[in-house]
Amino acid sequence: MQQREVDIAIIGAGSAGLSAWHAARRHSDSVVLIEGGAFGTTCARVGCMPSKLLIAAAEAAHRARDAGGFGIRVSGVEVDGTAVMTRVKQERDGFVGRVFKSMRRIPDQDRLEGHARFVDPHTLSVGDHTRVTARNIIIATGSRPTWPGMFDAAGDRLIINDDVFAWDDLPESVAMFGPGVIGLELGQALHRLGVRLRVFGVGGALGPFRDEKVRASAEAAFNEEFYVDPDARVEKIERDGDAVVITFVERDSGETLTERFDYLLAATGRRPNVDRLDLEKAGLALDERGVPRFNRFTLQCLNADESPSHLFIAGDANQELPLLHEANSEGRIAGDNAGRFPELRAGRRNVPLAIVFTEPQMATVGEGYATLEKRLGGCDCLAVGEASFEDQGRALVMRENRGLMRVYAEQGSGQFLGAELLGPRVEHMAHLLAWALEQKLSVGQMLAMPWYHPVVEEGLRGALRDLNANLKLGPAITERCMECGPGD
Ligand SMILES: Cc1cc2nc3c(=O)[nH]c(=O)nc-3n(C[C@H](O)[C@H](O)[C@H](O)COP(=O)(O)OP(=O)(O)OC[C@H]3O[C@@H](n4cnc5c(N)ncnc54)[C@H](O)[C@@H]3O)c2cc1C
Numbered sequence: 001m002q003q004r005e006v007d008i009a010i011i012g013a014g015s016a017g018l019s020a021w022h023a024a025r026r027h028s029d030s031v032v033l034i035e036g037g038a039f040g041t042t043c044a045r046v047g048c049m050p051s052k053l054l055i056a057a058a059e060a061a062h063r064a065r066d067a068g069g070f071g072i073r074v075s076g077v078e079v080d081g082t083a084v085m086t087r088v089k090q091e092r093d094g095f096v097g098r099v100f101k102s103m104r105r106i107p108d109q110d111r112l113e114g115h116a117r118f119v120d121p122h123t124l125s126v127g128d129h130t131r132v133t134a135r136n137i138i139i140a141t142g143s144r145p146t147w148p149g150m151f152d153a154a155g156d157r158l159i160i161n162d163d164v165f166a167w168d169d170l171p172e173s174v175a176m177f178g179p180g181v182i183g184l185e186l187g188q189a190l191h192r193l194g195v196r197l198r199v200f201g202v203g204g205a206l207g208p209f210r211d212e213k214v215r216a217s218a219e220a221a222f223n224e225e226f227y228v229d230p231d232a233r234v235e236k237i238e239r240d241g242d243a244v245v246i247t248f249v250e251r252d253s254g255e256t257l258t259e260r261f262d263y264l265l266a267a268t269g270r271r272p273n274v275d276r277l278d279l280e281k282a283g284l285a286l287d288e289r290g291v292p293r294f295n296r297f298t299l300q301c302l303n304a305d306e307s308p309s310h311l312f313i314a315g316d317a318n319q320e321l322p323l324l325h326e327a328n329s330e331g332r333i334a335g336d337n338a339g340r341f342p343e344l345r346a347g348r349r350n351v352p353l354a355i356v357f358t359e360p361q362m363a364t365v366g367e368g369y370a371t372l373e374k375r376l377g378g379c380d381c382l383a384v385g386e387a388s389f390e391d392q393g394r395a396l397v398m399r400e401n402r403g404l405m406r407v408y409a410e411q412g413s414g415q416f417l418g419a420e421l422l423g424p425r426v427e428h429m430a431h432l433l434a435w436a437l438e439q440k441l442s443v444g445q446m447l448a449m450p451w452y453h454p455v456v457e458e459g460l461r462g463a464l465r466d467l468n469a470n471l472k473l474g475p476a477i478t479e480r481c482m483e484c485g486p487g488d
């Protein structure tokens with residue numbers, strides 16, 4: 001067993017771990033980065049990037065098929081599954097290659113391969129070859145998919161998102177469990193690429209939405225295109241030969257159906273990789289999920305006796321906001337603070353922003369409706385405005401007129417608080433709204449900004465006007481401007 005003594009050890013060379021390494025190195029040359037799985041990051045290998053590549057191929061197929069709606073005849077649209085997967089994997093390898101290239105800046109002696117576990121609060125055993133003692137340790141171990149035991153009946157036909165990006169060809173059929181973020185992104189893409197699909201959920205949850213009206217609008221919009229039952233009654237999952245056989249009650253007919261699928265894809269959520277670290281030896285206070293308790297501005301963990309720890313936790317491992325930009329900024333803050341320990345700095349945290357790349361797209365900005373309702377609803381302090389995309393000018397032009405936006409503000413101050421968005425290209429509107437929230441703008445100030453015509457953002461202006469009217473702060477709401485055409 002080799003012995004290493006370092007200032008800072010980082011467990012996990014994903015997005016959070018890499019950001020932490022760069023930040024920590026500004027303070028010390030004695031930083032080691034430990035990786036127990038594949039290098040290249042979840043985002044580039046099996047997450048953000050390959051999923052967006054699959055979605056891009058699906059969009060191309062969809063546009064070709066939808067061209068008839070514009071009077072353009074495109075005959076014989078064919079999806080070549082092998083070519084689709086070849087491009088997805090080639091481009092994905094390019095993204096992973098870029099991560100490797102940036103990792104070349106990390107000297108070989110600063111990288112260790114092997115699974116890390118705590119031996120005591122300052123010591124890690126890595127694989128069965130090295131023992132690392134560190135002044136500070138950053139846990140940046142990411143997350144992994146989780147699923148209920150009943151799916152195991154599907155045997156090796158039970159797959160997760162990682163497996164999709166290893167396919168050489170597209171399958172004939174997939175039963176997707178979990179209409180969350182991953183389930184809807186991948187599900188819609190597979191459907192548009194010609195894969196027979198059913199999506200099953202539990203308890204009615206759909207996508208990232210907590211606002212019931214937006215959730216219901218999403219349920220209706222996706223069901224126009226493919227089968228999604230967010231509150232499914234699945235009676236049996238069996239394996240028969242190469243197929244997964246699923247018996248379920250169909251959502252609209254109420255009939256009990258038995259169908260065969262090539263795969264059962266589990267997209268039923270992710271759990272933090274903190275359960276295989278022997279955390280009990282690290283002396284930390286854990287929450288009910290076994291995740292270390294931590295300060296979101298310093299990323300510093302708390303000891304079991306409530307004193308501040310020398311350990312930090314960043315990225316999906318802490319489960320606060322399991323998104324790429326959050327992993328990057330948390331890694332940076334944790335690395336910086338591990339470097340300057342025990343003198344810590346509060347890191348700057350941005351307002352919450354999440355975007356889902358379905359069509360219509362889904363996005364949430366700010367604390368989210370459920371939290372706002374709880375915090376402000378009881379005293380009538382929460383004002384809500386909304387606008388539908390169904391008759392929005394530019395959305396109609398593009399044949400993308402589906403979706404609903406709900407925007408929230410504080411009564412009295414008129415300060416904008418957040419939004420839940422379903423609609424065309426809302427990725428851009430979500431950014432505008434996040435920037436407005438960062439600037440603490442009031443709804444009146446947002447409405448005073450320039451709005452072009454004809455753009456989908458005019459739909460957002462409609463929602464903000466509705467919100468402004470409900471705030472009862474004035475100025476008077478502009479009636480629809482007829483000479484501006486639909487959308488104003
Ligand atoms: C299909 C999919 C699509 C996504 N799309 C988006 C998107 O569009 N936009 C977005 O913002 N986010 C997206 N995400 C989320 C995003 O990928 C994650 O939030 C981000 O990658 C988390 O980074 P991380 O550094 O915390 O974890 P990771 O990149 O997973 O890094 C953790 C590393 O720790 C290693 N490790 C774990 N335990 C140990 C141990 N004990 N010892 C040593 N090493 C260990 C792991 O092997 C891993 O390499 C997506 C995720 C998925 C799955």
Ligand SMILES: NC(=O)c1ccc[n+]([C@@H]2O[C@H](COP(=O)([O-])OP(=O)(O)OC[C@H]3O[C@@H](n4cnc5c(N)ncnc54)[C@H](O)[C@@H]3O)[C@@H](O)[C@H]2O)c1
Nearest residue numbers: 178179180181182183200201202205268269270322355356
């Ligand atoms: N575009 C993006 O930013 C993006 C894309 C993909 C993933 N991500 C990140 O990854 C995280 C994890 O995504 P996810 O989709 O795995 O989680 P999720 O929490 O978004 O969705 C899980 C879904 O599975 C459902 N579910 C749970 N148990 C079930 C069961 N037994 N049967 C059927 N359905 C069941 C839940 O009700 C929920 O709808 C996201 O929260 C997000 O942070 C982000």
